[in-house]
Amino acid sequence: METNPNEYINPESNTAAILDTPRPVAKADRIQTIDLVRGLALLGILMMNMPGFGYLNSSIFELVKHPQSADFYTFAVVETAFSGTMRALFSMLFGAGMVLFMTNKKEMGDGPAVAEFYYRRLIWLVLFGVFNAYVLLWPGDILFFYGLCGMLLFPFRKLKPGWLIVLALTCIFINIFRNDLFYNDLRANRAGYLEAVRLEKAKKKPTAKQLEAKAAWETFEKNFKPDKKKDEKTLKERRSGYSTVFMLLLPDNSNIESWGVYFGSWDMLAMMFLGMALFGWGFFSNKLPTSTYATTLLVGYGLGLPISWFYMKTEVDWISDVAKVVDYYRVVPWDVYDLRRALLALGHASLLILVYRWDIVPWLMKALTAVGQMAFTNYLMQSIICTFIFHGYGLGYYGKLSFHELYYVVFGVWIFQLIISPIWLNYFRFGPFEWLWRSLTYWKMQPMKR
């Protein structure tokens, strides 16, 4: 099917225009699906973020020891069906949104300045990311990364979908390559360790190289296992006042935003390129025939879920006995990570669009669309709510909830956001943070009220 992105209107900036002026329903519909999928991704991402907000990392080691518990089932479901997929969808829609922003503004006819606004917008996004990480104290922030990656996307906005797929694959292969480098090192250390232990048992002297590998492996294993004292300290400090939490998370934030960008941008770039390609084909704008979405759904889930099941299993094995995994697999099992999450993300998105087409739960779709329209606000709101619930300067629930109990909080936040977003948009054109972002980008107060 032919697609012409010029037909679409930027959902973030022009929702008002859609509602103010009569337009063909079909047109408005296409935009709605983008907001709809974004709404899903936004709510879904909380499932993976919630443990980061309120769960002590090393409790996972205890969790995997009880495979019959509610905690384990929750973990298995989240890991198999969702982990990474919502971030993937978010990244895809970010890529699509970039193309939308550029094409939409061209219609207004102020040519080159559009690109400048695009970069200003991203610089503010980077700063919002810094705010989210350092001020709201959420080290899992993605806005900072999205802002920087978005700057890199710009020159590729007119590329044909085929080339974008090539770029996405390149990024994925770089990811895989980096994983393999790390894993090969680990395996070499493990081999040296085993050899050294064998020689020592036989009362022979291992070589210096073997001893070095042995020491490296032992350090890895030691750092891998939970450290009780450190955990106690983390628990105590997370439940303390603002300045203590700030100082605790400061090195994390700094490391994530520096090393994370330098080494980890491929993760997001891959999905952003993929999203741009999919957008070019009309996938997110509800332009493809139902049969295509149904096929994507079947392929996405049909391939994605089994791969993901394998991935989840090895993850559990990795946590329970890392040495066994390293001895068993020649190639690191996470190599399937990007493939599985892309497939599952496409499955989720197709399912949602099909549900939307069949008009089964129109009220839910409407609410989700509103959540998606205010995605930026809702994302930051999640940080505000969750840090308030878990950190000491709020309710101090950090580490107090078991894994499955975290998801009661998730449901709570979902319901809250599903209710409040449509109500807010009844009275205002944008979410509050969208308004702020927009006003900063154009350096001028934007109209807010309907």
Added chain:
Amino acid sequence: MPFYKVCIRLNFRNISQIIYLKTLMTPSTSINFQPRSVFHVLLGCGILGVLLLNIQDFGMTKGSLNQLIVNPHGGNYWLLTIVNALFGNKMAALLTVLFGASILHFFAKAQPTNGLSVVDLYVRRQFWLMAFGLINAILLIWQYDLLFPFSIAGILLFPLHRLSVRALLIGAVLMALIFSGKRYWDFAEMKQKYEKYLKVLAYEKKHKIVKPTEKQLADTVALKKMPKLSDEQKKDTTAWKGIVNSIKFDKKANEAEVKAMRSGYTKVWNYVLPKTQEREASWLYRFGLWDFASLMLLGMALFKWGFFSNSFSNRFYAILAVLGLASGLFLYWLSMSSAELSIIDITKFVSGSLVPLHEMLSPFERAFMAVGWASLVILLYRLEVMSWLWRAIGAVGQMALTHYLVQTILCTMFFFGYGMSYFGELKFFQLYFIVAEIWLIQVVLSVVWLRYYQFGPAEWLWHSLVVWKRQPILRTETLESTSSEASSINA
């Protein structure tokens, strides 16, 4: 006599031949070259000048450089002090200022080309520059590469190109203050570590904690009863000792570094890579970016003010030169004792100083020096003092990117193990013979090259990649569009 034959005859050692080169550069000869603007002369100064500091890191270990300060004797110490006071990191600062100015120059001059808008061209320039930077840093192995941070700061700052001179200057000062603030924070953290260590020492003294003797070690029951440090206290001790050891001269580590740098390519690569990554990821994020941003904003402000376009009187440039250099040197003098103390005795530095003066003053000092040097060069260029020299330097400036990469190639081939393996071999002052040699090579190369070609090879590649179309390079080929004119400013 064709020029290439002249070059073959030059063996770069003979003063008389330098003079010969000088005569070649005078307008009366047939050399068909005029620098496009004073901007290229400044760029040339920056590119050549940056080697004065870089050669130290190309050719010696940090440890042995620090030893010159720890045990100062004779000329090498003075040479180091003078070079670092006058040029040191000031030439990189000058380049950063010029890079900032080139952002505005680009937006003033560039025209849409090959279906690409001006912003498109700009952004592509930055990303290709990033690629050049990564090649320079990682493939050619130069850990202090400037192109990578330039390209990133260039992307982040260009949306500010419409700001007024005043706003840009305020921005520059703000960024410098943030840099200083972050330096102070870093220092305060170090001080905290030291104080914790002192507490542990006091505790040890009070409870008479000593290292168990061998006899005590054998008796496990008695060993358990002995007073001990808690894990927390042990951690505090190692944290501070780690800092001290990282500064202290370690002969073995120094030898190991020399050995590593004098090995084959893969060994050197593996040895340097973590340092490069640390610099490009962590250092740039924590400190570097603020410093670069400050100087670039200063360059943008200067450009908007008309500093680079000859719009002021000679008197004005003279005053700026004197003021800039004098204040810069004054700040350097102020911070020198702090800088030296931090190398000689880190404990005394951390316990005795209120603030890390040399680190906090550095952005201001460098900004003053960069403006001072730039004013001086513009003044001399306008007065036509030694015009042959400025012409030669202008030729280097016109091929700035090429020459920046050529410096890496020449230096790594001279010092590193896969080349001539002179790393750690030369005395400090001898490094400057190499600098003179490289300068001469670069000047001659530029003058000859630009006789036949419009751009340096790296510039040509860069333009072609940005426009995504092969650009003319020979002098006989015509310039296709204004874009090549605009994009001829290089970092």
